Amino acid sequence: MIELTALGRTRLRYPGESxxxxxxxxxxxxxxxxxxxxxxxxxxxxxxxFAARLAAAEPDVVVxxxxxxxxxxxxxxxxxxxxxxxxAPQFWLPADWSYLIDALEAVxxxxxxxxxxxxxxxxxxGRLTTSAPEQPVPELLSTDEPExxxxxxxxxxxxxxxxxxxxxxxxxxxxxGDRDMVEHFxxxxxxxxxxxxxxxxxxxxxxxxxxxxxxxxxxLGSAVHWFSVDIESPTAARRQPWETSGxxxxxxxxxxxxxxxxxxxxSSPRLLLYVALLTVQNRRALxxxxxxxxxxxxxxxxxxxxxxxxxxxxxGRSGRTPWQLTGLMSAPHHGSRSPAHRAIWVAHDRAEREQxxxxxxxxxxxxxxxxxxxxxxxxxxxxxTICPGERATAPRQDVLAVCSQWGWxxxxxxxxxxxxxxxx
Numbered sequence: 300m301i302e303l304t305a306l307g308r309t310r311l312r313y314p315g316e317s318x319x320x321x322x323x324x325x326x327x328x329x330x331x332x333x334x335x336x337x338x339x340x341x342x343x344x345x346x347x348x349f350a351a352r353l354a355a356a357e358p359d360v361v362v363x364x365x366x367x368x369x370x371x372x373x374x375x376x377x378x379x380x381x382x383x384x385x386x387a388p389q390f391w392l393p394a395d396w397s398y399l400i401d402a403l404e405a406v407x408x409x410x411x412x413x414x415x416x417x418x419x420x421x422x423x424x425g426r427l428t429t430s431a432p433e434q435p436v437p438e439l440l441s442t443d444e445p446e447x448x449x450x451x452x453x454x455x456x457x458x459x460x461x462x463x464x465x466x467x468x469x470x471x472x473x474x475x476g477d478r479d480m481v482e483h484f485x486x487x488x489x490x491x492x493x494x495x496x497x498x499x500x501x502x503x504x505x506x507x508x509x510x511x512x513x514x515x516x517x518x519l520g521s522a523v524h525w526f527s528v529d530i531e532s533p534t535a536a537r538r539q540p541w542e543t544s545g546x547x548x549x550x551x552x553x554x555x556x557x558x559x560x561x562x563x564x565x566s567s568p569r570l571l572l573y574v575a576l577l578t579v580q581n582r583r584a585l586x587x588x589x590x591x592x593x594x595x596x597x598x599x600x601x602x603x604x605x606x607x608x609x610x611x612x613x614x615g616r617s618g619r620t621p622w623q624l625t626g627l628m629s630a631p632h633h634g635s636r637s638p639a640h641r642a643i644w645v646a647h648d649r650a651e652r653e654q655x656x657x658x659x660x661x662x663x664x665x666x667x668x669x670x671x672x673x674x675x676x677x678x679x680x681x682x683x684t685i686c687p688g689e690r691a692t693a694p695r696q697d698v699l700a701v702c703s704q705w706g707w708x709x710x711x712x713x714x715x716x717x718x719x720x721x722x723x
Contacts, residue, residue, distance in 0.1 A: 301592055301702040303600055303627065305663040306349050307684025307695040314695070315343035315369030316633060316663040318602055319356055320589060322549060336549045338362060339388075340587050340602050342373035343664075349373055354380035360550060362391045363512065364604035365584035366505050369664075371512065378515035387519040391545065393585055394431060394527035394560045395578040396509050401563035402571040403506060406466055410567035418573035419477075422484055425582055425609070427529045431558035434524070458510075463503055469568035470575075471499035477569065484576055491579070502575040509578070526555040528583050528610045541588040541621050553586040553601060553620055554610040581605040581632065582639075591624050594704040597656065599624040603631035607639045613646040622650035627659045627700055627707045634683070635667040644672035659707050661700055682709035 306317040318340040338360040343349045350373055363371045381388065398418075421427040458466075474481050474495035485492040491501065516523050526544065545551040563570070577583070586608075589600035599621060608631070612619035628647065631640040651658055660676055662669070662683035673681065682698035699710040 301589060301598065301600070303589065303661070303700045303702075305629070305661045305682070305684050305698045305700075306343060306347075306352070307664055308697050309348045309695055311344065311346055311348065313344065313369065313666045314347035314349070314664050315341070315367075315373070316604070316629075317341050317343040317347065317349050317353065317370075317373070318629070318663070319353060319358075320550065321356070322589070322592075324549075336546070338550050339377070340364070341370040341604065342377050344369050345372040345376065347373050350376035350380045353377050354384055354386070357384065357386050358388045360389045360391055360546070361516075362550070362585065362587055363393070364587070364602075364606075365393060365581060366396070366509055366578050367581070367605060368505075368508070370604065372508055375508070375511045375515055378512070378519060382515075382519055387521040390512070390516040390521050390523045391526055391585075392513070392523060393555075393578065393583065394525040394529075394558050395427075395574065395583065396513065397525050397560040398563050399506060399509055399571070399574045399578055400513055402566040402574045403466075403510060405564060405566035406469070406568060406571050408565050408567060410570040411565045414563065414565070415567065415570045415573065418570060418577060419480060422480065422573055422576045422580075425580060427527075427577065431525075431527050431529065431560050434557040434559050463507065466506075466568070466571070467496070467499045467503045470502050470572050471495040473567075473569040473572045474498050477572075481572075481576075488579065491576070499572075502572060505579065506571070506575060525558055525560050526552060526585055527558040527560070528555045528585065530554075530556045530610075539618055539621070541590070541619075545587075548590050551588050551590060553588045554606070555585050582607045582609045586611050588621065589627075591626075592702055592704070595626075595702065595706050597624060597654070598626045598702045598706055600627040600629075600700075600702075600707070601625055602629045603640075603643060604629070605632045606643075607631070608643040608646070613643050620646065622646065622658075623654065625650070625658055626656075626702070627661065630660050630662040630665075630670070630673050630683075633665040633667060634662040634669045634673045635665070636670045637667070640670070641672075644670060648672070659700065659709055661698055661709070663698075664695070680709070 301322040304319045320338040322336045337356050337358045339353045339358045340362045541551045541553050544556045584604040584606040586606050587602040591598040631643045657680050660681045664684050684695050684698050701708050
């Protein structure tokens with residue numbers, strides 16, 4: 300059996316996105332019963348209140364898909380709660396974060412001009428060409444991983460407020476020195492417009508959360524594994540990421556492979572700016588895949604996070620996105636009406652038509668205008684955490700999807716069905 304919970308039980312107006320995955324592991328005749336598998340996929344906002352509940356589940360793996368605050372700002376609190384339980388899960392993180400940690404470590408130096416230009420191009424094109432050798436699939440529950448080159452265990456987390464202020468001032472100067480690139484980037488990402496000091500503050504705020512996560516995971520004794528979306532298309536002799544990346548049969552990725560990121564040994568404020576602007580691109584978010592239960596072939600689940608599906612080839616024609624195995628997906632970008640995510644909804648609808656079956660949808664904590672593609676889904680084929688019950692006086696609720704041999708079922712928690720529904 301597989302259970303996927305979209306956490307929503309909180310009074311916080313916008314708690315962000317967090318999923319808790321639990322799946323039973325089949326017992327083999329004559330062998331000890333294996334431990335059931337549990338994973339956290341994103342942690343919600345810092346004040347979401349999810350940390351204690353997630354830690355209590357004692358996950359095997361914590362996946363953080365990208366660095367938006369409403370997905371990962373709760374991670375340092377989760378790490379603190381895990382430490383109090385003396386529990387050290389694996390952390391599966393975007394490879395871009397490794398580059399950012401390295402860039403912070405050497406930020407006062409002079410960057411390699413070629414590498415600086417490479418990251419600048421990646422910001423504009425959305426794809427990094429740096430060669431990152433693939434790692435073997437990480438052994439679940441094993442912490443036997445050598446320290447990646449260039450990554451300090453104490454690292455950026457040892458910096459004080461004055462250090463961060465100095466870095467912010469240096470990054471602001473870097474923004475002034477390459478205003479054309481920043482303005483080009485902000486055309487697609489309005490949140491990154493503004494004065495150099497405002498942009499530098501955003502860079503530093505995100506860098507601090509990421510460094511807190513990586514340093515905290517290392518302090519727990521957790522193994523940290525990096526996953527990159529900059530992967531080549533599979534050949535006939537090479538299996539798809541969702542077949543091999545992560546823990547096959549338990550949790551993998553649609554659009555990423557495990558890699559050993561090359562170290563950034565020479566950095567500068569400008570290189571730090573470029574790497575930070577690479578990490579904030581939603582289109583580079585990791586897309587976890589929950590492989591189907593063996594007893595129900597079309598019972599997989601895709602957690603789209605804030606991805607637009609670009610790196611997953613959502614059409615399904617290449618086999619990158621396993622629609623034929625999928626019976627449940629999360630609404631991309633919290634169900635946002637943004638045109639950037641339309642391709643996923645189109646592919647979802649096409650897969651339903653071609654396969655003549657339902658692919659159910661979970662919506663986690665939306666603060667946007669909700670896509671018609673979600674509201675058009677019949678109520679018994681969807682679930683959402685957005686409904687505040689009796690408006691502002693009642694907390695949001697979790698929504699649970701359960702998969703058995705008959706496929707996925709969304710447990711109905713809606714109290715405002717019909718004309719009172721606040722999902723619009």
